[in-house]
Amino acid sequence: xxxxxxxxxxxxxxxxxxxxxxxxxxxxxxLGPNGAGKSxxxxxxxxxxxHLIVSGKIYFEGEDVTELPMEARVAKGLAFxxxxxxxxxxxxxxxxxxxxxxxxxxxxxxIANEIGVLHLLDREFGKGFSGGxxxxxxxxxxxxxxxxxxxxxxxxxxxxxxxxxVIARAIKKLIDLSPYRSAILVTxxxxxxxxxxxxxxxxxxxxxxKVCDGKDLIDEVFRHGFRELA
Amino acid sequence: xxxxSWLKEVEVRAREGLSRPSPFGVDVDIxxxxxxxxxxxxxxxxKVKEVGVDLSAKTLYMQIDQMYYxxxxxxxxxxxxxxxxxxxxxxxEAKEYLWKLVDPGKDKYTALAALKGRGGYFIRVxxxxxxxxxxxxxxxxxxxxxxxxxxxxxVEKGAEATVYTGCTIAPEALxxxxxxxxxxxxxxxxxxxxxxxxxxxxxxVRPRTGVYVKQxxxxxxxxxxxxxxxxxxTYPIVHLSDNAYAYLASIVxxxxxxxxxxxxxxxxxxxxxxxEIVSRSLARDTSNIVARASITAKQGxxxxxxxxxxxxxxxxxxxxxxxxxxxPNAILTHEASIGRxxxxxxxxxxxKGFEKEEAxxxxxxxxxxxxxxxxxxxxxxxxxxxxxxxxxxSM
Numbered sequence: 001x002x003x004x005x006x007x008x009x010x011x012x013x014x015x016x017x018x019x020x021x022x023x024x025x026x027x028x029x030x031l032g033p034n035g036a037g038k039s040x041x042x043x044x045x046x047x048x049x050x051h052l053i054v055s056g057k058i059y060f061e062g063e064d065v066t067e068l069p070m071e072a073r074v075a076k077g078l079a080f081x082x083x084x085x086x087x088x089x090x091x092x093x094x095x096x097x098x099x100x101x102x103x104x105x106x107x108x109x110x111i112a113n114e115i116g117v118l119h120l121l122d123r124e125f126g127k128g129f130s131g132g133x134x135x136x137x138x139x140x141x142x143x144x145x146x147x148x149x150x151x152x153x154x155x156x157x158x159x160x161x162x163x164x165x166v167i168a169r170a171i172k173k174l175i176d177l178s179p180y181r182s183a184i185l186v187t188x189x190x191x192x193x194x195x196x197x198x199x200x201x202x203x204x205x206x207x208x209x210k211v212c213d214g215k216d217l218i219d220e221v222f223r224h225g226f227r228e229l230a
Numbered sequence: 231x232x233x234x235s236w237l238k239e240v241e242v243r244a245r246e247g248l249s250r251p252s253p254f255g256v257d258v259d260i261x262x263x264x265x266x267x268x269x270x271x272x273x274x275x276x277k278v279k280e281v282g283v284d285l286s287a288k289t290l291y292m293q294i295d296q297m298y299y300x301x302x303x304x305x306x307x308x309x310x311x312x313x314x315x316x317x318x319x320x321x322x323e324a325k326e327y328l329w330k331l332v333d334p335g336k337d338k339y340t341a342l343a344a345l346k347g348r349g350g351y352f353i354r355v356x357x358x359x360x361x362x363x364x365x366x367x368x369x370x371x372x373x374x375x376x377x378x379x380x381x382x383x384x385v386e387k388g389a390e391a392t393v394y395t396g397c398t399i400a401p402e403a404l405x406x407x408x409x410x411x412x413x414x415x416x417x418x419x420x421x422x423x424x425x426x427x428x429x430x431x432x433x434x435v436r437p438r439t440g441v442y443v444k445q446x447x448x449x450x451x452x453x454x455x456x457x458x459x460x461x462x463x464t465y466p467i468v469h470l471s472d473n474a475y476a477y478l479a480s481i482v483x484x485x486x487x488x489x490x491x492x493x494x495x496x497x498x499x500x501x502x503x504x505x506e507i508v509s510r511s512l513a514r515d516t517s518n519i520v521a522r523a524s525i526t527a528k529q530g531x532x533x534x535x536x537x538x539x540x541x542x543x544x545x546x547x548x549x550x551x552x553x554x555x556x557x558p559n560a561i562l563t564h565e566a567s568i569g570r571x572x573x574x575x576x577x578x579x580x581x582k583g584f585e586k587e588e589a590x591x592x593x594x595x596x597x598x599x600x601x602x603x604x605x606x607x608x609x610x611x612x613x614x615x616x617x618x619x620x621x622x623x624s625m
Contacts, residue, residue: 046581048577048581049573049577070577070580070581071580071583071585071586074580074581074582074583075583079581079582079583080581082578082581085578086572086574086575086578088575088578088592088593088596089537089593089596089597090595090596090597090598090599090600091592091593091595091596091599092599095592095595095596096582096592099584099588099592100582100583103583103584104583124596125596141582145582145583
């Protein structure tokens with residue numbers, strides 16, 4: 001839960017007075033135009049360095065985690081899928097997944113098969129990957145983390161239709177296997193809504209949440225666009 | 231000219247070279263290494279293990295200082311002996327192979343090795359013999375002084391082998407190591423050469439290597455410096471004939487006030503010859519690394535990939551990649567970069583649930599990992615162990 005949270009990146013306050021709550025069995029889609037601050041919000045939630053909470057509180061499982069560093073929040077069960085993961089020189093996809101699976105007890109090949117990245121296992125992490133491949137390996141790392149609450153940034157941007165389907169299937173499974181069966185997904189095109197149905201949709205614009213409602217809000221966005229909705 | 235006359239000529243050239251400094255690296259006063267140092271050679275098995283040498287290997291050459299030698303080959307088709315025994319057993323061949331790829335008068339170190347060196351291995355892998363298990367060599371310095379072995383490896387037509395050499399020294403022994411290595415890779419043969427160095431904070435190291443790869447032969451070299459050293463300079467030169475290929479990787483970790491100047495040079499003489507030179511430098515404390523790479527080509531393809539990782543605010547890394555095309559038929563490229571571990575990569579891994587130290591270890595492992603295709607499983611395992619060690623020592 002976010003209680004009147006304002007977030008600064010560097011000197012600049014990017015998000016103001018954000019109130020947001022996600023409950024059990026809730027799949028929240030966070031929509032908004034480019035530059036609205038959606039990714040910033042997810043990064044602030046996970047505690048990414050450089051994202052300063054200037055006011056307000058973040059609670060997870062009833063505990064105030066506002067001051068906790070990223071590693072502590074991840075240890076509590078929050079996990080973040082990046083929009084574009086960095087390239088990791090010389091680090092093979094398999095090595096990274098193996099390291100994650102050693103921590104969280106999982107099967108690298110099962111995960112890789114599920115998300116269709118078996119052919120990428122011996123490749124250098126992120127090097128020369130297509131948009132779809134980047135998203136797939138990112139979701140694969142999330143699956144290997146077994147999070148309580150996945151925070152997923154733009155799983156559908158720059159991705160071909162086949163990949164979206166595979167990614168959506170994996171995210172659904174991830175949600176089903178998580179203890180709260182919840183997730184926050186950031187999307188500006190909402191393409192993934194064809195495959196995953198949200199239970200709650202919030203629109204983030206100009207650094208603040210404009211409106212939250214049920215899944216029908218996506219249709220409104222498709223019909224009128226963000227500007228008109230605002 | 232017989233062997234005796236040839237070795238006399240070698241001696242003359244060496245005497246001319248005795249006062250010639252190397253164009254690269256720190257100049258070392260060799261006067262104190264001209265006299266034989268007395269003492270009893272002792273093997274430190276723990277140090278030998280550190281450089282990955284398996285003393286129970288089927289084929290092994292071991293040398294301690296310039297006094298103790300042991301060698302054995304239990305693999306059919308692999309011949310191994312001390313270089314002096316090679317010269318005595320096969321004088322005609324010795325004349326053809328000794329001091330042909332390394333000039334004894336090149337600099338004071340080759341000269342010193344030619345005049346005062348003892349031992350070194352002769353390894354021959356006979357025609358068509360393919361050996362998966364590494365042929366092990368251990369060069370250990372226990373009392374310090376000079377150790378200048380002369381190594382010759384011949385991989386005959388269609389044969390395939392890996393030579394694994396670990397060189398190390400007792401702590402605080404003041405030593406100068408000048409290994410002369412001449413490798414001959416014949417038509418369609420493959421030689422993989424792994425060399426692991428682990429010296430001490432007072433030692434000087436000047437290996438001198440020449441490699442000749444005949445038509446369609448392959449030479450794969452993997453060099454690692456794992457530990458402290460005072461000064462180290464080496465610049466192997468590989469000559470490639472038609473369709474020959476070489477992969478030359480150097481992973482260099484430096485500590486304290488070490489001055490390390492390491493490189494590889496390749497001459498692409500033949501049609502369709504190709505080479506990849508890869509270097510990874512990791513500088514700690516106040517150390518200095520110069521990473522050189524040079525390709526001279528009449529034809530064929532060559533690529534240089536030099537990367538440096540600064541692990542300290544007071545260290546220095548310099549990369550010097552050189553490409554020289556002698557005709558329009560050569561295609562040569564290089565990429566080079568130096569920096570620190572990227573903060574966003576560390577944060578990315580922390581966001582995946584790794585502690586900072588684990589994240590750094592993963593990135594360091596990635597940095598030192600170079601992709602060598604077609605290695606036998608056993609050699610892969612050795613290299614993985616070396617990579618793990620390098621990461622541990624980098625942190």
